[in-house]
Amino acid sequence: xxxxxxxxxxxxxxGYEFRYGGEDKGPRPRAEDPAPxxxxxxxxxxxxxxxxxxxxxYHKDGCGVWFTTERDTTTSLEVKQPEKTR
Amino acid sequence: xxxxxxxxxxxxxxxxxxxxxVIIGGGLHGLATAYFLARDFGMTDVAVIEKRFxxxxxxxxxxxxxxxxxxxxENVPFYRKALDLWPVLTRELDFNLMFYNCGNLNLVHSExxxxxxxMNIATAQxxxxxxxxxxxxxxxxxxxxxxxxxxxxxxxFGAMYHPPGGIVRHxxxxxxxxxxxxARGVHIHQQTAATGIGVENGKIISVDTEHGKIxxxxxxxxxxxxxxxxxxRLLRIQLPISVLTIQAMVTQPLKPLLNHVISSGAYHxxxxxxxxxxxxxxxxxxxxPNYTTQTTAHxxxxxxxxxxxxxxxxxxxxFMRHWAGLADMTPDMAxxxxxxxxxxxxxxxxxxxxxxxxxxxxxxxxxxxxxxSEKCPPILKPFNLRRFEQHRLMGETAAVVNxxxxx
Ligand SMILES: Cc1cc2nc3c(=O)[nH]c(=O)nc-3n(C[C@H](O)[C@H](O)[C@H](O)COP(=O)(O)OP(=O)(O)OC[C@H]3O[C@@H](n4cnc5c(N)ncnc54)[C@H](O)[C@@H]3O)c2cc1C
Ligand SMILES: [Zn+2]
Numbered sequence: 266x267x268x269x270x271x272x273x274x275x276x277x278x279x280g281y282e283f284r285y286g287g288e289d290k291g292p293r294p295r296a297e298d299p300a301p302x303x304x305x306x307x308x309x310x311x312x313x314x315x316x317x318x319x320x321x322x323y324h325k326d327g328c329g330v331w332f333t334t335e336r337d338t339t340t341s342l343e344v345k346q347p348e349k350t351r
Numbered sequence: 352x353x354x355x356x357x358x359x360x361x362x363x364x365x366x367x368x369x370x371x372x373v374i375i376g377g378g379l380h381g382l383a384t385a386y387f388l389a390r391d392f393g394m395t396d397v398a399v400i401e402k403r404f405x406x407x408x409x410x411x412x413x414x415x416x417x418x419x420x421x422x423x424x425e426n427v428p429f430y431r432k433a434l435d436l437w438p439v440l441t442r443e444l445d446f447n448l449m450f451y452n453c454g455n456l457n458l459v460h461s462e463x464x465x466x467x468x469x470m471n472i473a474t475a476q477x478x479x480x481x482x483x484x485x486x487x488x489x490x491x492x493x494x495x496x497x498x499x500x501x502x503x504x505x506x507x508f509g510a511m512y513h514p515p516g517g518i519v520r521h522x523x524x525x526x527x528x529x530x531x532x533x534a535r536g537v538h539i540h541q542q543t544a545a546t547g548i549g550v551e552n553g554k555i556i557s558v559d560t561e562h563g564k565i566x567x568x569x570x571x572x573x574x575x576x577x578x579x580x581x582x583x584r585l586l587r588i589q590l591p592i593s594v595l596t597i598q599a600m601v602t603q604p605l606k607p608l609l610n611h612v613i614s615s616g617a618y619h620x621x622x623x624x625x626x627x628x629x630x631x632x633x634x635x636x637x638x639x640p641n642y643t644t645q646t647t648a649h650x651x652x653x654x655x656x657x658x659x660x661x662x663x664x665x666x667x668x669x670f671m672r673h674w675a676g677l678a679d680m681t682p683d684m685a686x687x688x689x690x691x692x693x694x695x696x697x698x699x700x701x702x703x704x705x706x707x708x709x710x711x712x713x714x715x716x717x718x719x720x721x722x723x724s725e726k727c728p729p730i731l732k733p734f735n736l737r738r739f740e741q742h743r744l745m746g747e748t749a750a751v752v753n754x755x756x757x758x
Contacts, residue, residue: 267647268637281649285639305740309591309682313579315642341596341641 268341272324273332286321289333315339359526360405360533366540369566370398372722373558375545375581376574377401378410379521379708380700382528383715384571384722385537391716392723395536398567400560402544406525408575409707412644412676414599414633416612416623417709418455418516419480422471422747425733426685427478430706432730433713437519440712446527449520449626453611455513456490458661460505460617467749468511475513482513496608496662503660505617518612518623521708528715545574548585548697555696569722571698576642576677578701588693590701591739592679595636596643597705598650600673604628608664618657630665632658634705636678644675680704682752683744688714688734690721698722699736 268280288311294303317337324330335344372388374381377399388394401407417437419430437450459468468484475482486509487499499507529539540562547559548570558565574581579592605628614621622632635650651670659666681687681702690698700718703710720728727735738744 267649268639280637280639301740301742305591306589309739310589311579311592311640312583312589313592313594313640314583315580320639336639338594338641339643341637341639341643341645 268336268343270322270334270343272327272330274328274330275324278324278327282324282326284323284325286323286331289319289321317344360529360539364533364538364540366543366562367398367538368564370538371396371567372569372571373397373565373567374399374571374573375558376408376572376578377405377529377539377541378408378573378575379524379528379711380573380575380703380714380718381571382525382532382539383711384573384700384718385539385715386528386532386535387715387719388723389532389535389537391719394719394723397532397536398538398540398565399532400540400543400545400558400565402542402574404541405529405539406522408577409676409678409703410525410575411522412599412674413521413705413708414621414623414631415518415521415625415708416455416516416621417450417519418513418612419709420455420457420471420475420482420511420513420516422474422749423685423745424474424478425745426747427474427480429713429730430710431478431480432716433710434515436712436716440524440527444527444531446523446530447520448523448527450517451519451626452515452517453623455516455612455614456494457511457513458490458613458615458617459508459510460615461508464616465508468509472511480513481515482511485510485512494609494611494613496664497613498661498663505615516612518625519708520626524708524711545581545585548572550586550694550697553695555694569696569698571700571718571722573700573718575701575703575707576679578699579679580642582699582701586694586697588699590687590736591681592702593640594642594677594679595638596641596645596675597634597636597678598646598673598675599631599633600646600651600654600670601625601629601631602665602668603671605630605668609662613661615657615661618661620654620657620661622658622662629671630658630668636705642677644677646673646675678704680752682739684747684752685745686710686734687736688718688721688731689736690718690727691725692736
């Protein structure tokens with residue numbers, strides 16, 4: 266089954282309307298944090314979870330909202346309704 | 352008529368409780384490394400452990416294209432070594448790998464792309480690899496089926512022509528390497544998943560498997576698209592990787608019409624004609640990470656549209672099979688080959704995306720040297736994992752990738 270995502274504004278839409286915006290890794294390191302390792306981890310690294318993870322998505326061919334949702338990478342299906350946009 | 356079959360790689364070997372080296376993943380990279388460990392360094396007390404069956408992963412799913420026309424000075428020489436090994440291995444393994452060096456045509460569809468091709472060609476020539484720029488008329492002469500008219504979505508301006516590339520039969524490579532490695536004493540254990548890696552005082556001591564523990568001082572993790580998840584699960588090592596599903600398909604067999612591999616970035620399509628006559632074509636990737644090997648109707652349509660414009664004689668031809676596999680992509684489109692960092696005796700080979708077939712011969716040769724000598728061969732040095740933390744990404748991609756988190 267192809268990916269369907271629930272936009273908080275437009276509701277359920279075909280996955281190809283959206284752009285993937287990366288894993289939700291929480292807050293970015295503080296600008297004054299000099300440790301290259303922290304930045305590298307935040308910018309590049311991933312545990313590449315085979316399972317459920319929280320991600321950012323952008324409704325590019327729709328209303329243009331950014332939101333987070335949870336998706337199972339082993340089925341490529343959304344697992345629950347996204348939280349309210351912040 | 353139907354005899355009894357024996358696998359080429361001999362009888363099922365005895366599962367021993369210790370080996371000099373354990374290789375996780377029975378794909379091309381794992382098998383090639385095992386082969387070269389035995390061939391070049393006399394290391395034959397080696398086990399390849401494979402969760403399913405050898406060739407289950409990308410090894411048996413790729414579209415078999417080989418070439419050495421990458422973008423950077425670090426990558427081109429490496430892929431060149433890999434390309435040079437096909438005829439050598441065909442002879443040495445006594446197996447017809449069906450290397451067909453028909454050459455590759457990378458079509459370009461804009462002035463900007465011509466300039467980008469010029470840079471690639473200059474790099475190739477600097478590294479002693481043959482690659483030329485040709486115009487649309489020359490493309491048509493070389494490949495009469497090509498549509499060079501101006502009324503298509505992305506008219507053809509010319510191409511980067513790379514004569515030494517081509518195609519190789521991927522299954523034959525899996526079987527031949529397995530046969531060659533097993534004949535030299537390597538144990539290939541299929542249906543044996545790695546479930547843990549034992550580390551003591553910063554050194555590798557063992558690998559846990561479904562069938563029990565193996566004591567060993569060195570491990571190569573080379574499990575194709577599954578490597579990044581395993582590195583995290585087994586050793587808590589995070590990697591700069593996004594695992595994407597990549598699709599490919601073949602048409603019904605046709606008379607010879609594609610005498611070169613063609614590819615087009617603008618149409619996002621590549622195609623070659625197999626020796627059986629099918630047009631093998633790819634490669635769509637949904638730009639979000641996932642571990643499924645599902646195919647999509649979206650992509651069949653895309654592929655049909657692109658091919659019908661570039662090669663109008665294919666209009667009405669049927670697709671026969673369509674499949675998918677995993678591509679483990681790095682942000683700089685270059686692989687990671689590393690070892691003895693973080694953990695002594697732990698070697699890593701991943702991030703091969705959709706270019707791990709063409710490279711497998713050289714990976715085997717140099718990762719084997721790395722593991723046997725415990726010193727990183729100079730040709731592998733630029734591919735270390737630390738480049739990401741040092742912000743020394745390689746320039747294999749001219750544009751920012753659109754699947755990772757950082758853009
Ligand atoms: C559709 C498609 C088209 C492609 N086209 C090309 C191309 O034209 N040219 C090119 O150069 N490359 C191409 N590639 C890429 C290439 O196939 C891969 O980069 C390459 O095969 C990966 O290396 P491998 O063969 O060693 O890995 P794989 O064959 O993926 O082997 C990894 C193995 O590890 C095993 N494994 C997983 N988990 C465990 C575990 N826990 N324990 C033990 N074993 C485990 C898997 O079962 C698998 O057999 C393509 C890939 C795909 C999917
Ligand atoms: Zn929306």
